[in-house]
Amino acid sequence: MAKTFMDENFLLESATAQKLYHEFAAPQPIIDYHCHLPPEQISGNKQFKNITEIWLGGDHYKWRFMRSSGVTEDFMTGNQPDEAKFRKFCEVLPMGVGNPLFHWSHLELQRYFGTKTLVSGATAGELWEHCNSLIGTPELSARGLMVRSNVRAVCTTDDPVDDLAHHKAIAADGFQVKVLPTFRPDKAFNIDRAGFQDYIRKLSVVSGVSINTFGDALKALDLRLDYFAAHGCKVSDHAIDVAFFTEASDATLSGILAKAMNNEPVSKDEADAYKTGIMLHLGRQYAQRGWAMQLHIGAQRNNSARMFRNLGPDTGFDSIGDDLISAKIAHFLDTLDGDDQLPKTILYNLNPIHNEVLATMIGNFQDGKVVGKMQFGSGWWFLDQKDGMKRQLTALSQLGNLGAFIGMLTDSRSFLSYTRHEYFRRILCNMIGGWVENGEYPQDWAQLQKIIEGICYKNAEAYFKF
Template sequence: MTEPWTLHPDRALPADPGVRSIARQVYAQTADLPIVSMHGHVDARVLDEDQPFGDPAELFVIPDHYLVRMLVSQGAGNHELGVPARAGSGVEVEQDHREIWRRFASNWRLFRGTPTRYWLEHELVEVFGVDTRPSAKSADAIYDHLLDALARPEFRPRALFERFRIETLATTDAATDDLAHHTSLARQGWGEKVVPTFRPDALVHIDRPGWPAGVAELSRVSGVDVDGYDAFIVALEQRRAVFRAAGARATDHGHVSAEATPLADEDARRIFAAALRGEATAAQAQAFSGHMLVEMARMSSEDGLVMQLHPGVLRDHDPHIAGVFGPDTGFDIPVQVEYTRALRPLLERFGRHPGLRLVLFTIDETVYSRELAPLAGVYPAVRLGAPWWFLDSPDGMRRFRDAATETAGFYNTTGFVDDTRAFASIPARHDLARRIDAGYLARLVAEHRLDLDEALETAVDLAYELPRESYAPPV
């Protein structure tokens, strides 16, 4: 390895010297631009309270499902990595965080070739000034170095937020969230910087165990007595208005399929009533969630919130893990997903509506050139989000540009959108995306398929202008 451990200025740029030289020019346009982070999973509380982050295991290992899953794949138990187990599960969770960190550091080789490795290298070196590669040998020294840094004021959340040059950070919030932290942030002048996102998944999937509680909570927080479908719609519209008033720019929808077929009102009422009685069938639940996507598009066309759709993940593939450790611990596995037929009823109604913006994400690459780029390349409402989840990676992003651009162009995409739980990784992810886009644009220039001035402008659009414009506040 290179000693000391440093970040190479040309990292993630193309290897060919001629293309790299162009890519450097392109990247130079975007390297210092502010970050517009419109789809994240950082908790607003973190910024509202602005308390120091915990120890290195708490910041880097335990909450990062990318990292946990890789260690699990080579034999570590989730509990050995400090992942909290449900009360009463009888599982003893490792409490020695230094031990957890050692386990991670001594398995550094597992991450070779992965974006986790790339992001962590950026975070450790650039953000925290670590100058030794993680290993069994270096684990303790790095732990101590990080522990020391995390105690300092310049590593508190808001200080990092400013240092990262974040212009806007969107959080993801349950539709029933009271947005107390956002309200508090607004009072402190951070209302423009940290905005909520309306996520109603728990309310539109009527077969999930938590649904009745969710509906009760919706009644409480909205003040609308949700005793039937019509009240449900009114309550959702009320919540959207509250989110919008709190600065929300978008809604977010995670469904297994992209199915979006409207039901007749009487059918929606009947199914909702059955669900309230606990009698809805699986088929009814699926039909209802597909219907609600159309309803959400209708509401977006009226209130201007951008609608984001992320289908195609089978959550909690291992039910035992889900039972003990809960969701988001690395056992979510993608499945094939179809958009052309599934979205047709929605697009027939709202695909050319001037009030709707529908951002489509995928974790199934086969649809880039076959379905998503053709849809985004003709429907004015549709934009393609950035490569999502496992695909938010150097080669994953390259394949996306390669497969989508020739049909959708650049301007039917949203530019870069991260999907980060790990606050400290935000600049690493945006920087990586800017490098990959610079490399892609440089290749087009080197192949004389684009002029240099066009590449320079497009790079700024992808890094900054398109995310801003795609998620512009509702008028």
């Protein structure tokens, strides 16, 4: 007899898994230490106008699926009415067998809109009316969703030139959820990308530093680090799409910067040297400040030049890269570690062939000073689905210390995506429950509780000290 679709024991295949989830995992609060929620929407406590805005707006996961289902662009990023966009998504979602979107979408409807109605073209009208009848309630505002999801802290993703005005406003009004900035300086070191010169001029204005040399650039970034720290920042983040490591003198790096600012071509080796110099300096700064450094490795972005011209970045045209990463990442970490200036570090890979690479890499640089100082980050982006999470958890458990893992994050722009923490917790409890049922781990409930509560919340609380 088939199990009921997505009941209270969804993904929990044993009595042990069910106990671990319901008693230990589910009650834990959430620390979402990496997300892309817009701070202005939290500050203004955005009230969404309808289900389309909150469910489909800006969600490139859903857009990719709709495109593959034969839906034209006007139903995603175009000018079709919101109800038409919603109905079109409902029509095609039943095709998503095995796709995490099918689970996520139904979890979102169950948890936030209180309905177990299956999504389809036939039910689209019913769902449209039901969800929109609730959409204006305080519980479905930006802040209401965070409180309802038992969120304790979130870290948004912020550029060094940001004035953090929305973070200041949130802190001043006493909102019960900590909303902290994350220092994301990619534009400051991507010297080989369009817009670099304009960005450096903007950084110069914001920092008050005239940037002419490599040392000037470092001084400007240090001042922005001070500013972010003063507003609660304890985490940085970097998109390392292709791993790099090339050392050069400050004089050489100043020359490379001057070339770029004069609109002269910069070679790949020169760009790698400049990026390396910035990253090494920032890594040392993070270590001195006690921050954690996140490295997101291996995205291949904006593959469709036509759609990038039409829609810009982050619209669903990125994929997994296949570049080698081990030697250069190891060299970078070792250089910082050599001076005992390696900060707490979280390594994420987008290509699953690198699971064991990073799961073993972190073991090279654990120093015993911080539990789980080096972290193999949870399944990211294309890997934050059932199989991707299981593979990440398996590699970490077999090659590292799963009990010290800081757990899940949303990496999302949606206030509904806290259900991904539930999805992760169910998968985690099912895996560990299976090991207990199979006699691979003792049925020691006190220790199991410590492990589950740690991975779901307490390890992150101790690691970040928000």
